Amino acid sequence: MSGLTFADWQKRAETLQIEGRAYINGAYTAADSGETFACISPIDGRTLAQVSSCDSSDADRAIASARATFNSGTWSQMAPAERKQVLCRFADLLEEHAEELALLETLDMGKPISDALAVDIPGSAEAIRWSAEATDKLYDEIAPTPREQLGLITREPVGVVAAVVPWNFPLMMACWKLGPALASGNSVVLKPSEKSPLTAIRIAALATEAGLPNGVLNVLPGFGHKVGKALGLHMDVDTLVFTGSTRTAKQLLVYAGESNMKRVWLEAGGKSPNIVFADAKDLEEAAAAVATGIAFNQGEVCTAGSRLLVEKSIKERFLPMVVAAIKAWKPGNPLDPQTNVGALADNQQLNTVLSYIEAGKAEGAKVLVGGNRVMQESGGLYVEPTIFDGVTNSMKIAREEIFGPVLSVIEFDGVEDAIRIANDTLYGLGAGLWTSNLSKAHQTARALRSGSVWVNQYDAGDMTAPFGGFKQSGNGRDKSLHAFDKYTELKATWIKL
Numbered sequence: 001m002s003g004l005t006f007a008d009w010q011k012r013a014e015t016l017q018i019e020g021r022a023y024i025n026g027a028y029t030a031a032d033s034g035e036t037f038a039c040i041s042p043i044d045g046r047t048l049a050q051v052s053s054c055d056s057s058d059a060d061r062a063i064a065s066a067r068a069t070f071n072s073g074t075w076s077q078m079a080p081a082e083r084k085q086v087l088c089r090f091a092d093l094l095e096e097h098a099e100e101l102a103l104l105e106t107l108d109m110g111k112p113i114s115d116a117l118a119v120d121i122p123g124s125a126e127a128i129r130w131s132a133e134a135t136d137k138l139y140d141e142i143a144p145t146p147r148e149q150l151g152l153i154t155r156e157p158v159g160v161v162a163a164v165v166p167w168n169f170p171l172m173m174a175c176w177k178l179g180p181a182l183a184s185g186n187s188v189v190l191k192p193s194e195k196s197p198l199t200a201i202r203i204a205a206l207a208t209e210a211g212l213p214n215g216v217l218n219v220l221p222g223f224g225h226k227v228g229k230a231l232g233l234h235m236d237v238d239t240l241v242f243t244g245s246t247r248t249a250k251q252l253l254v255y256a257g258e259s260n261m262k263r264v265w266l267e268a269g270g271k272s273p274n275i276v277f278a279d280a281k282d283l284e285e286a287a288a289a290v291a292t293g294i295a296f297n298q299g300e301v302c303t304a305g306s307r308l309l310v311e312k313s314i315k316e317r318f319l320p321m322v323v324a325a326i327k328a329w330k331p332g333n334p335l336d337p338q339t340n341v342g343a344l345a346d347n348q349q350l351n352t353v354l355s356y357i358e359a360g361k362a363e364g365a366k367v368l369v370g371g372n373r374v375m376q377e378s379g380g381l382y383v384e385p386t387i388f389d390g391v392t393n394s395m396k397i398a399r400e401e402i403f404g405p406v407l408s409v410i411e412f413d414g415v416e417d418a419i420r421i422a423n424d425t426l427y428g429l430g431a432g433l434w435t436s437n438l439s440k441a442h443q444t445a446r447a448l449r450s451g452s453v454w455v456n457q458y459d460a461g462d463m464t465a466p467f468g469g470f471k472q473s474g475n476g477r478d479k480s481l482h483a484f485d486k487y488t489e490l491k492a493t494w495i496k497l
């Protein structure tokens with residue numbers, strides 16, 4: 001941890017130099033149109049920077065640069081061990097600039113500075129380094145052909161990758177894509193969310209400083225319907241990787257179908273169940289994890305445990321523990337290292353969360369704790385962590401992703417009932433379960449239709465295991481060696497001997 005105080009961070013925020021321009025072919029550049037948009041901090045409403053508002057003209061420029069560099073082979077044909085060294089230097093630079101990047105992230109999207117420093121920046125560097133370290137350890141295959149044939153099965157970079165990413169973990173979601181995409185030898189055009197473009201813009205220069213050739217990493221800030229759509233429809237993007245909402249994910253599939261059938265890999269939304277069985281070993285521990293699962297990062301987490309499924313026989317005993325645990329999560333100025341709940345990302349997100357709280361009340365669910373916007377005098381966008389009791393799985397607050405600190409408590413009776421309710425959702429990203437019965441843990445884990453299952457914990461993970469969703473939570477996986485599948489084409493070469 002940095003040892004910097006609230007006052008130190010505030011002082012640094014005053015003097016921080018912020019770059020808002022796009023990055024194309026190794027240099028910062030204004031949008032062709034000259035248009036910009038104001039990047040506003042949700043902490044207090046201050047304008048942080050004017051950011052380039054890119055459109056299809058800038059996308060053409062960035063893609064042309066990415067394609068030319070890819071074809072030149074300076075990166076795509078570099079020896080894997082050399083690519084590894086450049087990317088490890090890039091990871092080192094992210095770490096050396098950890099405080100600056102954490103501050104940008106916090107100012108831009110409102111998360112607590114302590115989380116940005118402990119989770120986002122190290123997680124971003126690790127994603128780059130882990131993928132880099134893998135590149136010179138991945139071998140190709142030889143097919144079990146008849147003796148007169150030699151069948152080579154090789155992986156090649158796909159070419160130009162467009163990466164469209166969200167605002168909740170802006171840099172880390174970008175780096176989950178950049179790590180394996182760059183390590184595989186591709187050129188990338190990265191489009192950060194209009195709500196949080198600043199760290200993506202900043203790291204482009206660090207990548208160049210690390211030795212990435214010009215054109216290998218381009219960053220295009222701007223609105224999704226302009227620059228994101230242009231990337232989705234572009235005839236010269238080979239692969240589109242995405243993290244964001246299911247609504248946008250479906251649109252990207254349409255763009256691919258309407259253009260060049262580019263490969264589309266999607267990490268989308270979730271409505272994850274956290275199931276607490278009556279035989280959980282330690283209910284206090286489970287309650288603390290339930291609170292963290294919905295309050296961490298203001299609930300703006302794709303795997304937020306937004307549906308608490310609690311067994312009927314322990315509900316009366318367990319809920320007060322959850323209420324007590326969530327009271328430890330209090331909104332505050334995110335630049336204060338003591339703060340554990342920051343601001344919501346922007347006005348739109350604030351209004352969405354507040355409208356779901358109203359919808360929950362209107363449908364007859366009961367607010368046990370929270371439910372209000374707070375700290376309005378700060379000019380920032382803060383909402384108390386909120387728990388609804390008496391929710392049924394058919395209510396809007398149980399079916400739709402809120403993407404805020406709002407927990408729905410749903411009662412169940414027995415294992416079958418828990419599994420039925422847990423799987424009764426469009427999504428399939430994460431699921432937690434708490435029990436001291438080993439067979440029940442395995443059987444329930446198998447029955448849950450989700451990409452990650454956590455037993456007697458919630459939201460564990462690192463670069464070693466794949467991350468992604470079943471059903472409308474997406475396709476393909478980020479992290480682990482499986483992530484490389486998105487960024488490589490398989491080639492079979494038949495040699496007659």
Ligand code: NAD
Nearest residue numbers: 165166167192193224228229244245248267268269270302
């Ligand atoms: P979003 O879909 O609104 O935006 C994501 C990105 O898509 C942004 O860069 C945005 O500008 C762009 N975009 C928006 N409309 C577009 C269009 N028509 N064409 C092309 N691009 C477009 O999502 P968000 O609000 O930024 O992020 C929140 C969502 O992300 C939640 O649903 C959350 O669950 C999901 N998420 C998923 C994961 C995961 O790994 N599965 C991780 C983090 C967040």
